[in-house]
Amino acid sequence: MRDVIVVGAGGGGPVVAKELAARGLDVLLLEAGPHYDDPETQWSRYENDCNNPADGYFRFGPDDRWETPPWFRELPQNSFVWQLAGVGGTTQHYFANSPRAMPGVFADYDGPDAAAYDVAHRFPFGYRDLLPYYEWVEQTLPVQTAAMGTKEAVFFRGCEGIGLPVNATKDVLRDSFRPQENAILQPEGTAGRTSDPARLLHPEARGCTFCGFCFQGCFEPRRAPRNLKAKRSTDNSYVPMLLTADAWAPQGRAATLLPNAFATRILTEQAGGRTVARGVRWRDTRTDETHEETARVVVLSAGCTEGPRLWLNSGLPDPNGWVGRGYTDHFIDWVIGVFDDYTGNSKGASSSARADFPGRGALEQVGLPPALTGFATGFSDSGVRGVYDNGRGPTGSWDGRAGRVYGAELKELLADVDRLVNVLVLTDDDVEAHNRVVRSLYPPDEHGPIPKVVFEHRRRTARTLANREFLNDRAARILRAAGARKVVRIDFSPLPLHVHSTLRMGADPADSVLDAHAEARWVDRLFVADNAALANALGGPNPTLTNQAIATRTAERIFTRWFGGEGWVGREAPVSSIDDRVTAAVLARV
Amino acid sequence: MQQGNRGGPARGPSISRRELLLRTGMLGAGAAVAGIWPGSARANVPERLEWLLEQVAEPALQLLARDTFAGLAAFSVPGPDRYSVVQGVTSATPGAVAARAPELLMHTVDVYIAWPDSYVQALTAAFSTAVDDVPIPSTLLGGLLRALELVGATLDDALELVLRNDRTLPAALPLALLVNFAATQVRTSAVAGPIASSPFANLSWHEKGLAFQRIEQAAPALVALIDANAPEPLRESASGLLRFVGNVLLTLTSFAAYSEYGVFDRATRRATRRPVGWEASRYMPGRTTPADGWPELIGYYQDRRAVDTAPEYEGA
Numbered sequence: 006m007r008d009v010i011v012v013g014a015g016g017g018g019p020v021v022a023k024e025l026a027a028r029g030l031d032v033l034l035l036e037a038g039p040h041y042d043d044p045e046t047q048w049s050r051y052e053n054d055c056n057n058p059a060d061g062y063f064r065f066g067p068d069d070r071w072e073t074p075p076w077f078r079e080l081p082q083n084s085f086v087w088q089l090a091g092v093g094g095t096t097q098h099y100f101a102n103s104p105r106a107m108p109g110v111f112a113d114y115d116g117p118d119a120a121a122y123d124v125a126h127r128f129p130f131g132y133r134d135l136l137p138y139y140e141w142v143e144q145t146l147p148v149q150t151a152a153m154g155t156k157e158a159v160f161f162r163g164c165e166g167i168g169l170p171v172n173a174t175k176d177v178l179r180d181s182f183r184p185q186e187n188a189i190l191q192p193e194g195t196a197g198r199t200s201d202p203a204r205l206l207h208p209e210a211r212g213c214t215f216c217g218f219c220f221q222g223c224f225e226p227r228r229a230p231r232n233l234k235a236k237r238s239t240d241n242s243y244v245p246m247l248l249t250a251d252a253w254a255p256q257g258r259a260a261t262l263l264p265n266a267f268a269t270r271i272l273t274e275q276a277g278g279r280t281v282a283r284g285v286r287w288r289d290t291r292t293d294e295t296h297e298e299t300a301r302v303v304v305l306s307a308g309c310t311e312g313p314r315l316w317l318n319s320g321l322p323d324p325n326g327w328v329g330r331g332y333t334d335h336f337i338d339w340v341i342g343v344f345d346d347y348t349g350n351s352k353g354a355s356s357s358a359r360a361d362f363p364g365r366g367a368l369e370q371v372g373l374p375p376a377l378t379g380f381a382t383g384f385s386d387s388g389v390r391g392v393y394d395n396g397r398g399p400t401g402s403w404d405g406r407a408g409r410v411y412g413a414e415l416k417e418l419l420a421d422v423d424r425l426v427n428v429l430v431l432t433d434d435d436v437e438a439h440n441r442v443v444r445s446l447y448p449p450d451e452h453g454p455i456p457k458v459v460f461e462h463r464r465r466t467a468r469t470l471a472n473r474e475f476l477n478d479r480a481a482r483i484l485r486a487a488g489a490r491k492v493v494r495i496d497f498s499p500l501p502l503h504v505h506s507t508l509r510m511g512a513d514p515a516d517s518v519l520d521a522h523a524e525a526r527w528v529d530r531l532f533v534a535d536n537a538a539l540a541n542a543l544g545g546p547n548p549t550l551t552n553q554a555i556a557t558r559t560a561e562r563i564f565t566r567w568f569g570g571e572g573w574v575g576r577e578a579p580v581s582s583i584d585d586r587v588t589a590a591v592l593a594r595v
Numbered sequence: 596m597q598q599g600n601r602g603g604p605a606r607g608p609s610i611s612r613r614e615l616l617l618r619t620g621m622l623g624a625g626a627a628v629a630g631i632w633p634g635s636a637r638a639n640v641p642e643r644l645e646w647l648l649e650q651v652a653e654p655a656l657q658l659l660a661r662d663t664f665a666g667l668a669a670f671s672v673p674g675p676d677r678y679s680v681v682q683g684v685t686s687a688t689p690g691a692v693a694a695r696a697p698e699l700l701m702h703t704v705d706v707y708i709a710w711p712d713s714y715v716q717a718l719t720a721a722f723s724t725a726v727d728d729v730p731i732p733s734t735l736l737g738g739l740l741r742a743l744e745l746v747g748a749t750l751d752d753a754l755e756l757v758l759r760n761d762r763t764l765p766a767a768l769p770l771a772l773l774v775n776f777a778a779t780q781v782r783t784s785a786v787a788g789p790i791a792s793s794p795f796a797n798l799s800w801h802e803k804g805l806a807f808q809r810i811e812q813a814a815p816a817l818v819a820l821i822d823a824n825a826p827e828p829l830r831e832s833a834s835g836l837l838r839f840v841g842n843v844l845l846t847l848t849s850f851a852a853y854s855e856y857g858v859f860d861r862a863t864r865r866a867t868r869r870p871v872g873w874e875a876s877r878y879m880p881g882r883t884t885p886a887d888g889w890p891e892l893i894g895y896y897q898d899r900r901a902v903d904t905a906p907e908y909e910g911a
Contacts, residue, residue, distance in 0.1 A: 049864045050885040053699065053854035059706035071861075077709035081835030083811065083842035108908075136908060150901050154891040161896055171897070174905035184896050191900075197892030205887045214888030225887060351878060352889040375876040379849035383671070384842065388811060392804030395811055409845060412800055416672050416686055419853065422876040448711050498842055 007033045007300040009563065010285045012268040012315070015094020016549045017535035017556040018306030019243035020142070022260045024560035026250035027580075028570060032260040033298060034247065035287055037307075038090025039068035040264035041097075041240070044224040052376035055221040056098075058085075063098050063222065065090050067290040068265055078310065079445040079457035083386060084499035086310060086458050092264055093240030094308065095502075098220045099549060100356040100371070101188040101236050103148045105139055106551045107177055107363050107433070107544025108132040112512065121364030123468075126331070126436040128540040129512040129521035137575045138554035143175075145246075145579045146188040146237040148550070151357035152197065153184065154215060155349030159426050159487045160358040160370040166486025167479070169360060177546070182360040185369070188237035188550070189213050189354055190583070196226060196235075197353075207233065217372060219355035230591045232582050236354075242582040249590035253580050265290045269452050271303055271319040273528060280322060282531035288452060302567050304559075306535040309504035313442040313537070314456040316508065322527035327518050329442035331509050332458070333542035334501040335366065336465060336473050338430035339381050340403060340480040341410075342489030343418055350425045351375070360483065365472045366433040366545030368480050375422045382418065385409035386462070387496040397496060399474070402481040407496035418493070426487065428480040431503065433545040434469040437461075438516070442507055460499040503548055508537040522566075523559040530567060534559045640752050644742055651735045651743070652753035656768055658732055659750055659792045663771035664697035666796030667844060670803045671696070672852040672875070681789050684800040691852035694871035699851040700844070705765040708843070713826045715764045719754060721824040722772035725779055725794065727751035728786045750792065770840055771795075773817070777806040780816065811841035858883075 009025055011018045014036035022034045041047045041062070048055065048062060055061045059075060065088035066075030078086060089095045108114050109122040113131030128135075142148075151157070164171075164182035172181035190212035195204045197215045205214050207229035214225040214235065223236030232245040250257035272284040284299035305312050313329035321328075350372045359369040373381065387397040387408035398406035410418055418425070445457035465473075481492045510533075511517025514526060523538045525531040534556040536548050543551055557574060564570040580587070640648050662678075669678035674690025691697075710718075729750045733740050754772075757764065771793070778785050778795035781802050788797025795806060809817060813834035821833035853872030860867050866883045873879065879886060903909075 051855045051859060051864075051866065053851070053856045054859060054864060056850075057699075057703060057854075059703045074706050074709055077707075080839050081832060083838040085843070085846070133908065136904065140904070150895065150899060153893045153896050155893065157896070158893060173897075173899060174902050176905040176908055178905055178907060183902075184899075186902070192892050196888060198890050200886055200889050202887045210888070215891040216886055216888045218885060221885075227887065349889075349891050352891040375853035375872050375878045376850050376855075378876070379671075379851075379853040379872070380846055383846035383849035386842075388808060389804045389845075392801060393808035393812075395808075411671055411804075411845070411849070412673060412684055413686065415849060416690065416875065419876045422878050 007031050007298055008568070009033070009302045009304060010035065010298060010300040011304040011306055012285060013094065013306035013308060013535060014092045014239065014244065014262065015306060015308060015535060016096045016239060017552045018304065019239040019247055020553045020556035021304050021306065021534045021560045021563070023243045023247035023250065024557055025564060026247045026260040027254035027257045028564050029256040029258045030564070030568065031258060032247070033300070034260055034262045035266040035268055035285065036092050036262065036264045037267040037290065038092070038264065040092040040262065044222055045227055048222040048224060050218045050221040052221065052374055056377065063089050063091070076450060078455055079447050081457060082460055082462070082499065084458070084460055084501070085384070086501045088308065088310060092244055092262065093238045096238035096549060097222055097240060099238065100219050100354065101238070102185050102356050102359070102369065102547040103143070103146070103188045103550035104186055104359065104361070104367070104546040105175055105177070106132070106546050109363055110541050110544045111135070118364050122433065122544055123435045123541045126509070126511060126516070126541045129510060135554055135558070138557045139550065141557055141574045141579050142550060142553045145582055146242050147581055147583065148186050148188050149191050151185040151187045151189065151354060152191050152213070153357065154353035155347060156353065156370060156372050156426055157184065157358040159344070159348050160483065163483035163487030164360055167482050172361065177361040177363055180362050182358070185357050185359050187354060187357065188242070190233070190235045190237070213354055215353040217352045217355070217374060220377060230588050232587050232591045237582065245591045246582050246587055249587060249594065252590035253584060253586035267452050268307065268315055269318065271305070271315060271321060271531065272297065272299070273319070273321065279529050280527060281529045302530045302532065302563050304563070305508070305531065305533045308535055309507040309537045310442050310456050310458055312533065312535065313507050314444065314454070317444055318453040324527060325515055327509070327516055329507050330438045331436040331506045331516070332440040332442060332460065332501070333434050333436055333505045334460070334499060335503045335542055335545060336432040336434045336462065336469055337500055337502060338473060338477055338497045339495040340428045340430065340477060340484065341382070341418070341493050341495070342426045342484030342487065343491040344424045344426065344489055347423055348426050349423060350427070351422050356429070360479070361546070362476065362479065363544065364433060366476050367431040368476060368483070369429050369431065371427045371429045373427060375419060378419055378422060378425065379415070381427065382410040382415055382495060384497055384500060385495050386498040390414060399494070399496060401474070401494070402478050402485070403492045403494040405493070407494035409495065410493055426484060426489070428484065430473065430476045430480055431545045431547070432469060432473040432476060434472070434542050435466045436506055436509065436541050437466060439464065458501070462499045505536045505539040505542050505548055508533045510538055510540050522562040523555065524562070532559055532563060640743065640746055640748050644746065645756065647739065647743060648748060648752060648756055651731060651740065652756050654735050655731045655750055655753045655792070656757065658735070659726065660701055660767045660771040661697055662790050662793035662796050663774050664700045664767070665692050666790065666793055666798070666803065667700070667774065667848050668692045668696040668852065670800060671845070671848040678790065678796055681797060682800040682803060688875060689871045690875070691848060693857070694852050694854070695857035696848055696851035699854070699856040700848055701765070701767040703847055704767050704770055704843070708766040710766055712763055715766055715769055716758055716761070717824045717826055718769035718821065719764055719772060720758055721820045722769060722776045723751050723754045725772050725776035726754070729792060729794065732791045770844065773810065773840065774806065774844070777809040777817065780809055780814070781805045807841055807845060810837050813837040
């Protein structure tokens, strides 16, 4: 019997696994997808080779990408759920943006704008309670203030132009802009200062080399040990730590990582009138064999879509019907500015600048290579600009009606990818019961009934819709103030890249699945540690850091409640994932 | 034609087109709803010519799909290619057709959209009317097709043959048929145009938009056709399906147009020359491989290298 089995090695699972491995527990970490253990040879960084949903190396499917189809999920609307299998999960392609959540979405908030948030679905604890966990994770990853390239300078110029103040802290207190707090090692040595590949090798180059491929996986600088790659996706940070916990933690015990292991059932038993988690069954995607192991605690970290699916396929209790409900996605949108001058759009960390609007959401500047720009300009709920608008096509401070950029206009807009600046709109969106994961009526796959992700995006609450319009307006104004000669709004269809709250924690047992400690209300010894556990959409900030802070808190809870231990956050100093002890162990064995 | 590769041990029961027609009464009901359904199944091909039809059926349907997606590619990013010429919107520099977006799109939807076989077959049958007046392209098998031409064989006959034999079909085929069906609703005469095997590819650029408007807005005629034919339990899902596939096709085409796919060598995992989309977007001028870095660092905003918790929350 293991002490703990963690299902899913994405943004949250490895955090729990690393923290508990550091306490000496016997931890098994299962991951449905592959483990890319030599990215410099395994990742080409070409956009289609990486991001194609059918057979890209960052797809949602088994490791033999050119032989076996991806895992299909039903989407009964114009949407695309960008899932990603593999050790690191979606942090493999994330931008590493690590802002803290808006204080207003927590139980202790009493500011004058307290009513401006999703007040019905606040976190069941205080922002102040979470701060020590934020600080722990920020030092572990580590999180650093992002450097500036041309595209950031353009964005800041626009923010200054509309009179936004700068935020020089880690917390959002008012409408403001700032460089991102990113989980990226910032450029040192020759990084960011040359394009000569011979001079971009570690250790002459350290940190971000400004290659522009955050979404295709980070292995820069070349020759750096895995834990010293610039972007702190969990495969570069927490996973190397959990695999070497015995080397850097006094009582540590290295965790076991098992890739290509798709969990198909949470095993339970009845004890004292309660349902109790006792293990996990999984399928080896390479051999088709089924395995089971028992554990004293099970942690579900499979993501907002697969977590509810596994819950439902395991026959776990769902007495209030909230398993899978309340899916939030920041109802993201996309605004593009076309400039006469060079913007450096395709170079540097993909997002190093943002603006925050408490009670409304956030904006972030995003740099993309051309194929993903094609994707972003094509993904609309408002038809094709100049032809049809699907009954939407909102107008505002952008040019013309919002909609898909196509044909001659697309070719002209993308005539120089380095004269664009993109702004991603991250709406502070409400938890709504009808946006949800259910089991599809399509035929099951080899892992059981498949999930169906339902977004009734045109029925979002008035607050959500108003927030999205407000943010689009601000995005367009920022771009114009920065000097854009043309601004287009795409009006994205649902594109759940930021996903949250499908197994939400909450104060009210009537509309939550987890208690305030992320333990299942109706299944003892079962915890959730990923974005699904989040109570709401955080007010708009990117979710990974908060997920990781809460996962740290959850790990403490597991250790104190079920293993008789004591907490450590606030009592000890965290070991950084770039600590020399970690590096030495990584070089020796990973 | 590529074999569908939709994986997984569980597959729905296959439904032959003939069985489908009998069971659902599709022809009558579909005709009433859609308004243009033919009065009877075509089945013009005498039994003695079926061996010949068998030879050309799959290449003909492959060409149908390819031409349709090429028409879509030109709609997304026009170039000097003939599909752009036919739509009346061209560009002097290569576009999505030259980038091999049609091929990537077909491959991607075949692999990514893992509908059950029975669903693919039903959709294929539902939209076969899109090509019931479209002759089998005479470029296939050269003079051997003369016999089929004489009896007026159409792509619909080829479809009926493959459906009757319950072959595994790729998702690209019903999607191409859907697009063509929508095209014939925009302009009936699109069945006879310079691109022989795809009515959609014969539309003007603006008309192509109107065809996708019908798909994305789940036009009642399209919904009724799907719902009349989809096997249980997938009925009543047509409007969501149409919105999903409309958006996927339009979006993936633009992605494909600017990707490296057309010149990518899978063995070496490198582009063999500059991708069309890289040239069109002036991406990394002169390069065929992703760069390891750029001298793009300016510094730090207001020279600030680090920030802390706000004073309001210090000591929490």
